[in-house]
Amino acid sequence: xxxxxxxxxxxxxxxxxxxxxxxxxxxxxxxxxxxxxxxxxxxxxxxxxxxxxxxxxxxxxxxxxxxxxxxxxxxxxxxxxxxxxxxxxxxxxxxxxxxxxxxxxxxxxxxxxxxxxxxxxxxxxxxxxxxxxxxxxxxxxxxxxxxxxxxxxxxxxxxxxxxxxxxxxxxxxxxxxxxxxxxxxxxxxx
Amino acid sequence: xxxxxxxxxxxxxxxxxxxxxxxxxxxxxxxxxxxxxxxxxxxxxxxxxxxxxxxxxxxxxxxxxxxxxxxxxxxxxxxxxxxxxxxxxxxxxxxxxxxxxxxxxxxxxxxxxxxxxxxxxxxxxxxxxxxxxxxxxxxxxxxxxxxxxxxxxxxxxxxxxxxxxxxxxxxxxxxxxxxxxxxxxxxxxxxxxxxxxx
Numbered sequence: 570x571x572x573x574x575x576x577x578x579x580x581x582x583x584x585x586x587x588x589x590x591x592x593x594x595x596x597x598x599x600x601x602x603x604x605x606x607x608x609x610x611x612x613x614x615x616x617x618x619x620x621x622x623x624x625x626x627x628x629x630x631x632x633x634x635x636x637x638x639x640x641x642x643x644x645x646x647x648x649x650x651x652x653x654x655x656x657x658x659x660x661x662x663x664x665x666x667x668x669x670x671x672x673x674x675x676x677x678x679x680x681x682x683x684x685x686x687x688x689x690x691x692x693x694x695x696x697x698x699x700x701x702x703x704x705x706x707x708x709x710x711x712x713x714x715x716x717x718x719x720x721x722x723x724x725x726x727x728x729x730x731x732x733x734x735x736x737x738x739x740x741x742x743x744x745x746x747x748x749x750x751x752x753x754x755x756x757x758x759x
Numbered sequence: 760x761x762x763x764x765x766x767x768x769x770x771x772x773x774x775x776x777x778x779x780x781x782x783x784x785x786x787x788x789x790x791x792x793x794x795x796x797x798x799x800x801x802x803x804x805x806x807x808x809x810x811x812x813x814x815x816x817x818x819x820x821x822x823x824x825x826x827x828x829x830x831x832x833x834x835x836x837x838x839x840x841x842x843x844x845x846x847x848x849x850x851x852x853x854x855x856x857x858x859x860x861x862x863x864x865x866x867x868x869x870x871x872x873x874x875x876x877x878x879x880x881x882x883x884x885x886x887x888x889x890x891x892x893x894x895x896x897x898x899x900x901x902x903x904x905x906x907x908x909x910x911x912x913x914x915x916x917x918x919x920x921x922x923x924x925x926x927x928x929x930x931x932x933x934x935x936x937x938x939x940x941x942x943x944x945x946x947x948x949x950x951x952x953x954x955x956x957x
Contacts, residue, residue, distance in 0.1 A: 588909065593805040595795055596894050596909040602791060607783035614784060625790050632794050636803045694776055713769065713777050741769070 575647065582648035590640060602632065605649060609656055615710045616660045618699040627663055631656040653715070657707070657725050664703055697747040705740035712737050848926040850886065851933040854950040855942050857920040871941040879925065884936055886924040917948065 585604065589597035609631060613624035634655050642651060698706060707726060711717040712733070719730040719737075726733070769777070798804040844850070879885040898907045923940070927933035930953065937951045 592909075593803070594894070594909070595799075595804055598795065598798065598804055599791070600909070602794070606791075607785055610786045611782060611784040625786050628786060629790060629794050629797070633797060633801070633803075636798055637801075691776070691780060694780065714780060 578649075579644075579647055583644065586639060586642070586648065598636070605652055606632075608649065609652060612653060612710070612715065613656055613660060615695075615698065615714065616657065616707060617663070618703075618706065619695070623663065627656060627659050630659045634659070654725055657711070660707075661726065693748060693751055694744075697744045697751070700747055701740055701743055705736055705743060708733050708736040709740035709744065713741075844886065845883065845926055848928060849933070850954040851925050851927060851930075851937075852952050852954060853923040853925060853937050853940065854919055854952065855921045855923070855940075856917045856948040856950060857942070868941065868945055875939070875941050876923065879923075879936060884925050884927060886926060888921070888923040890921040891919060920947070 582604075585597070585601050589601060606628060610624060610628050613627045613631075614621070617623045617627065631652060635652055642648075646654075698709060701709065708722055711722050711725070712719070717725070719733040722728070722733040723730040728736075795804060799806055876885060876888050894909070896907050896909060898905065900906070925933065925936055927936060930951075933951055933953070937949050940949055942949055
């Protein structure tokens with residue numbers, strides 16, 4: 570069933586991309602934009618530790634690069650996978666340009682926004698992920714949330730698959746420690 | 760959450776929690792506008808002829824033209840008795856076909872169309888008129904499935920740019936009115952069709 574769904578989604582993407590390439594018009598682009606941007610934005614938010622401004626910048630650059638290269642896309646992967654790869658590359662360049670490791674802390678505004686729709690367990694989990702060092706966070710988000718394999722992560726992040734496994738192991742441990750500390754803190758405060 | 764400290768794989772509860780995280784989130788609406796604007800500035804999204812027309816430095820002039828035309832139509836519509844259909848007359852539609860190319864006299868053309876419409880309205884022959892947007896949707900039903908796909912005219916093809924609804928005694932008078940429309944002078948084509956009352 571999953572394969573059929575993906576196949577149909579791929580067919581629809583091919584048609585929408587074909588429409589856009591044939592016309593290069595605003596409406597065709599908007600259709601593609603609305604279909605894929607919410608998922609890209611969510612991924613960008615997690616990769617940059619819930620910095621809304623940075624996530625929007627990355628999504629913006631992702632679309633610019635995508636449209637520039639769209640005519641050369643050979644459909645050897647899914648369109649969403651291709652978009653996500655561009656976004657992941659862009660987020661890595663984003664950090665490289667700043668030349669600093671960011672230990673992101675979820676802003677109050679993010680907590681407030683998430684709290685509207687999601688329960689506190691999820692907020693804790695998002696906070697624990699966001700607080701991870703950048704390298705750990707990228708691997709954990711890509712593997713445990715987005716479902717990439719270590720081989721795919723290795724290609725996307727230009728690291729060995731073994732390094733990806735090792736990073737994931739450290740990331741999970743750090744995430745659990747963070748959640749445990751949070752739980753203990755909450756218990757002691759009560 | 761059940762923490763699984765000894766085994767570094769994910770516990771079933773952890774998997775469930777990860778699966779429950781949202782996969783989509785809407786960015787601010789301004790992002791879409793910004794991206795489209797950037798793509799247009801790089802020539803990666805083509806502007807329609809109307810969009811190109813309404814870019815600086817023509818924008819100020821275009822607003823003045825719109826005001827004039829609107830005034831022209833309003834004058835005809837509200838001051839002319841022809842705003843009420845005359846049952847003794849036949850109704851015709853003038854479909855204005857045009858190519859997508861935009862020339863430097865476009866602003867003058869729009870003013871002229873407005874003046875012409877005002878003149879026709881003063882003779883109680885104009886019922887309505889409008890310029891059409893360039894974008895739209897094409898709808899059809901294939902194998903009982905409704906297909907709606909975006910439509911944007913190619914620059915090198917003829918397409919419907921607007922219409923006038925007029926009244927006349929017969930085709931001869933309708934042709935006479937339509938032939939005075941400045942659209943013909945500028946190389947456009949007018950398709951004149953009578954409204955079927957049956």
